[in-house]
Amino acid sequence: MALIPSARTLWLLAAASPLFLVSAPLALAVDAAVVLLALLDGMRAPVPSARREAPRIASLGAAIEVRIGVANPAARRVVVLLTDDLDSCLRRERAPDGIDWNDGRRLELAANGSESCGYLMTPRARGLLSLGAIHLRTLSHLGLMWRRSRVDVRDEVLVQPGLSDVLRERRHALRNEPRAPGPRRSRQWGEGMEFEGLRDYVQGDDPRAIDWKASARRPRLLVRNYEAERSQQIVLAIDAGRQMRERLPGGRERIDYALGACMMLASRAQRFGDRLGILVFNDQIRHLSPPRRADPASLARTLAGVETRLVEPNYPLAFATLGRTFRKRSLVVLFCDVVDGSVSRALASSLERVGRAHLPLAVAIRNPDLERAADQPDRDEGDAYRRTAAEELVQARRAALQSMRQAGILVVDTSPGDALVQTLDRYVEIKERGLL
DSSP states (O other): OOEEEOHHHHHHHHHHGGGGGTOHHHHHHHHHHHHHHHHHHHHTSOOOEEEEEOOSEEETTOOEEEEEEEEOOSSSOEEEEEEEEEOTTEEEOOOTTSOOGGGOEEEEEOTTOEEEEEEEEEEOSOEEEEEEEEEEEEEOTTSSEEEEEEEOOOEEEEEEOOOHHHHHHHGGGGOOOOSSOSSOEEEESSSOSEEEEEEEOOTTSOGGGBOHHHHHTSSSOEEEEEEEEOOOEEEEEEEOSGGGGOBOTTSOBHHHHHHHHHHHHHHHHHHHTOEEEEEEESSSEEEEEEEEEOOHHHHHHHHHTOOOOSSOOOHHHHHHHHHHHOOSOOEEEEEEOOOSHHHHHHHHHHHHHHTTTSEEEEEEEOOHHHHHHHHOOOSSHHHHHHHHHHHHHHHHHHHHHHHHHHTTOEEEEEOGGGHHHHHHHHHHHHHHHTOO
16 A cells, blocks of 8 residues: 555544444444545655665675655655665664664655755675665645655665774784885895995806996995895685684674685785785685785675685695696685594695695684683583583694694684784784795
8 A cells, every 4th residue: 555544544533433323324424534535635645755875885794874865845844754675684773863763764854855864784794785775654734644655776785894893802903013014125136126235246246237337436346236126925715615604702704704804914915015816715616816916995895705605615626726826936824714624634735735835824713612612611411512522623623723733834723803913913924034
């Protein structure tokens, strides 16, 4: 129905009901008159226009504002109730004034006037999420009917891996800058890019580097000393299998913390001038990007569409593809977690093979709930079984990570909240020590 009776119409019909005690035909006639008047009043109700303003890009878990503007075409004041359709992965927050938009927002529009109002919504999943139609109810002139109307609009919001809440919690840990920011510079004589100075010629120097003009004024030969800037290469290898689908304390999947760390790593790599490649995989290769200059904005759009699946990751396939695609020695940062013995052995052996040509760094994000379950005292038989199972998983994970360290693989074993900081710290350490 496009017309909905208001509370005033229902009260009028209720007030006319005692007439049935006097005369049924009279009561029916009064009811018919009320209904007819309400229909005529509702049909004359104006239909406002509406438009919506929503950001095109949002961060996972960060509230964003949506505004809706409503215009009154009538030459009199009207009352409007409005709401709009949201994707199931978008949660509408209660407005600062306490109004619940899920029940409709009430507006009083002046004659030929307009008004804008807004609300906050929080994305609960990554990807392209949609906002649908705007629904309006306009109260008729006599207040007997609500006239429903709908504005068919569609807005899309690209939800990217969120960093705002992580940065807010860990801002103090991100204040320290690396001791040697920027690309690592290696000194090369004769073939450099940037003139650094002159020095004495020693046996073995390239004769082409001799500065003959400067040498003519000295009793010994001088050579030009150059510094050549060397841009390094990073590969972000993201496991999108079943382990990364697990929801951790806070309601997010494990992969969301990994993608947040990827975003921060890309931002720092951009400052260093490093090149960045991406490999997303589970049982198949889901995304592969060749190395290019780090661009956090482009990376965010790519990572927004990463989806986990309930499948085992195919590490041999992933790292064989990585070896064919990335020929230059690179820092391979793998975001994963290990529990199952067979999967961890496949991971360790694959990383060992990768380590012959690249520098592998495994970032394993653990589940704090699992560790708490392993330490929880037994209250009954069920608790004993749960604690024993948790202990086995924790020990298997610890053994798998230890075997990877013994094989020469760099490992970051981190909690979800520390994944960003610890990954960034290890990356800076690798740059400072020149391990790559």
